[in-house]
Amino acid sequence: MQENFEFCSVDSVYLAQKYSTPLYVMSQDIIEEKIDYIKVNFLDKYPRTYAYYASKAFLTKAMAKIIKKSEMGIDVVSYGELYTALDAGINPDKIMFHGNNKSKDELEFALERGIGRIVVDGISELKLLIELAGERFTTKILLRISPNVEAHTHKYISTGQLDSKFGLSFASKDLDEAIELAIKSEHIDFKGFHFHVGSQLFDNEAHVESTKKAMELIKEIKDKYDYEIEDLNVGGGFGVRYTAEDEPMPLEYFTDAIMEEVLALADKYEITRPNIFIEPGRYIVAEAGITLYTVGSVKNIESVRKYICIDGGMADNPRPALYQAKYSACIANKMYDEDTELVTVAGKCCESGDILIWDINLPKVERGDILAVMGTGAYNYSMSSNYNKLAKPAVVMIHDKEDRLIVQRESYEDLLKNDLG
Numbered sequence: 001m002q003e004n005f006e007f008c009s010v011d012s013v014y015l016a017q018k019y020s021t022p023l024y025v026m027s028q029d030i031i032e033e034k035i036d037y038i039k040v041n042f043l044d045k046y047p048r049t050y051a052y053y054a055s056k057a058f059l060t061k062a063m064a065k066i067i068k069k070s071e072m073g074i075d076v077v078s079y080g081e082l083y084t085a086l087d088a089g090i091n092p093d094k095i096m097f098h099g100n101n102k103s104k105d106e107l108e109f110a111l112e113r114g115i116g117r118i119v120v121d122g123i124s125e126l127k128l129l130i131e132l133a134g135e136r137f138t139t140k141i142l143l144r145i146s147p148n149v150e151a152h153t154h155k156y157i158s159t160g161q162l163d164s165k166f167g168l169s170f171a172s173k174d175l176d177e178a179i180e181l182a183i184k185s186e187h188i189d190f191k192g193f194h195f196h197v198g199s200q201l202f203d204n205e206a207h208v209e210s211t212k213k214a215m216e217l218i219k220e221i222k223d224k225y226d227y228e229i230e231d232l233n234v235g236g237g238f239g240v241r242y243t244a245e246d247e248p249m250p251l252e253y254f255t256d257a258i259m260e261e262v263l264a265l266a267d268k269y270e271i272t273r274p275n276i277f278i279e280p281g282r283y284i285v286a287e288a289g290i291t292l293y294t295v296g297s298v299k300n301i302e303s304v305r306k307y308i309c310i311d312g313g314m315a316d317n318p319r320p321a322l323y324q325a326k327y328s329a330c331i332a333n334k335m336y337d338e339d340t341e342l343v344t345v346a347g348k349c350c351e352s353g354d355i356l357i358w359d360i361n362l363p364k365v366e367r368g369d370i371l372a373v374m375g376t377g378a379y380n381y382s383m384s385s386n387y388n389k390l391a392k393p394a395v396v397m398i399h400d401k402e403d404r405l406i407v408q409r410e411s412y413e414d415l416l417k418n419d420l421g
């Protein structure tokens with residue numbers, strides 16, 4: 001019987017030995033399956049639909065190249081993400097540039113490189129962009145609206161409510177002013193609207209509600225300005241499974257409901273049905289990643305709790321500390337041990353909040369065991385830090401049962417390379 005935990009048919013203990021730990025392991029096979037699912041169940045199902053990968057979830061050059069090979073575009077939110085996407089050879093036209101406070105440098109870079117669409121987050125950014133574009137560029141823009149809907153998720157990853165730092169509030173003076181300016185400006189090509197209501201969503205209400213509002217707005221603009229809005233970007237946020245308690249809905253539960261609204265309302269309002277864009281991030285990469293750690297200290301506080309301490313923690317995965325996120329895990333070298341005990345997995349950072357998993361049943365754990373944490377493909381590598389001067393882990397990509405190092409482990413020299421003393 002196979003003793004060790006295999007990830008996409010590769011022995012995870014072998015990976016831990018070969019590359020050392022902590023180690024992020026991503027599966028190209030799973031990423032491509034997810035992309036294919038989007039293609040079959042959304043892009044091929046409805047004409048004039050587009051999917052952009054929200055690269056903040058996980059971005060390396062290898063990841064950008066997977067996106068480049070697919071039909072998808074890519075969504076970036078900073079100079080760094082834009083730079084990485086371009087460096088990996090992504091066609092600028094397939095890049096959508098977000099962010100609630102883009103700098104002048106970022107906007108100029110985007111204009112010079114002919115980025116496909118800039119998603120303008122507010123009135124002052126719109127004015128700045130118009131000024132920067134001047135006579136030299138005509139750039140396609142979307143206006144980000146904050147649709148004033150509550151998404152059922154953690155407060156920190158909810159974005160479409162009235163009190164949000166993102167976008168132009170629905171039915172506000174600023175939004176009216178931005179629309180008028182965008183329509184009248186000769187230096188920008190106003191394509192439409194964007195909203196993103198939140199992340200890790202299990203119900204489609206917020207998307208459907210926001211779609212209705214956006215379609216109404218599109219009709220109002222047609223009536224008032226005789227201007228045809230071509231694009232509607234409904235963001236990402238499609239939830240995934242982290243533990244057995246999560247019950248994510250299939251992608252089409254969201255996209256079919258959105259398309260149903262769009263089609264019905266385009267008919268009712270007698271407007272041309274806009275191109276529809278989605279921006280999944282977590283959906284594509286979360287389940288495509290695991291993290292491998294080595295167990296060090298095991299500490300039993302009698303009748304209270306048993307801690308098993310690993311060689312990583314909140315520096316490589318801040319999500320439990322930030323959002324009380326839950327994960328499942330196994331002891332990769334003791335897959336079939338049936339004798340389990342309740343333990344808490346603690347990270348190695350000097351923070352009491354650095355607990356990766358509270359109360360999980362694992363086989364009897366000893367120093368040297370390999371812990372595999374599941375579903376770490378999204379917002380782990382991309383949110384990692386050097387807290388406590390921990391070096392960032394390496395990233396390995398699995399494809400067709402082969403493993404390949406795609407990001408080197410940081411060295412201690414790397415940690416000091418910008419420190420001028």
Ligand code: LLP
Nearest residue numbers: 054196199200236237238279280281282379
């Ligand atoms: N589009 C926009 C404009 C976004 O702001 C986001 C995520 C997405 C798309 C992709 O959302 P997704 O499909 O991945 O849910 N760090 C948090 C998540 C923050 C999400 C921010 N925006 C976490 O670890 O849960």
